[in-house]
Amino acid sequence: MPNIKDVAREAGVSVATVSRVIRNQSSVIEQTRNKVLQAIDILDYHPNAFARNLRNQKSKIILVIVPDIGNTFFHEILKGIESVAHTNGYQVLISDMGNNAKSEVQYLHALSQKLVDGVISLSATAARSMIERISEKFPLVVACQYLEDSPVPNVTIDNIAAAKTIVQYLIDKGHRRIAHLTSFPDMLLYRDRMNGYFKALAENNLPIDLELVKYDAPSIEGGKRQMELLLELKKPITAVFAAGDTMAIGALKTLKAAGKRVPEDFSVVGFDDIEISSIFEPSLSTINQPKRLMGEMAMKKLLKIIRGEKLKSLQDILNFELVVRESSGTINEVGN
Helix, strand or coil: CHHHHHHHHHHHHCHHHHHHHHHCCCCCHHHHHHHHHHHHHHHHCCCCCHHHHHHCCCEEEEEEECCCCCHHHHHHHHHHHHHHHCCCHHHHHEEEECCCCHHHHHHHHHCCCCCCCCEEECCCCCCHHHHHHHHCCCCCCEEECCCCCCCEEEEEEEEHEEEEHHHHHHHHCCCCCEEEEECCCHHHHHHHHHHHHHHHHHHHCCCCCCCHHHECCCCCHHHHHHHHHHHHHCCCCCCCEEEHHHHHHHHHHHHHHCCCCCCCEEEEEECCCHHHHHHCCCCCCEECCCCHHHHHHHHHHHHHCCCCCCCCEEEEECCEEECCCCCCCCCCCCCC
């Protein structure tokens, strides 16, 4: 394979000049630059990016910590991150936590070891004090999680407000016995959505009944199991708010198997507006958040930190949207 000396020889210039052209420095006159570029094209020379990055003490790699790569909610966020990263010459390394909170701590240590140039965490399950400590010294951005009054750079929606909005929608439709399907209480995302659920109930003078809160894996199977438990309650519910669309779809499947009608007998709503939510039957009412934009903004924010640029704002709170579809409606007084 040709090396930089071969290019210099072909172009009739010094190795230093070739290096300046590769780094796109302005100190090279246009005629010389064209000669070097022509030599690179003739020899099909590809600079050794790894060696260059070692000299610059840069890996050109970004680590993205994902709670569960199987959850399709994260796919659009990752696309947004990767599009901005690749445009700026960075590669993205994705680390799947497998919903194991301890894994995030291990991955964050990659920053201190200079194995990557920066980290975007879609989890934020590690102790807040630790995340803030790492953020003071290394490029770190948290996305999807709302960190109130925190110095950690953050891109998200207000999960508490969004959850409150969709539960209020159910209350406005006449529902009073509203169950909540959730998961991993140590994950900030689920805590925030539960707090939004509680807040909506409290503001409408409705009792908070912990018997109506069910925990399981954030998956279709988890939602099915949660709904099965709710159907065993002596005092029936009329609506279900799931902290994720996959759990909501699992609940819909259980209700269908039990011969229950949706939305005539039960209303079911989710959160995240993943792709299947609009095509499942019945289509799912949910909260839409701008997932790809969230990923793009998180990566742009991280790049500014890496470059030492000042951020206009530490926290970017994006808009969310209540999407009403077939799975929810006014309470059926006769059936309930």
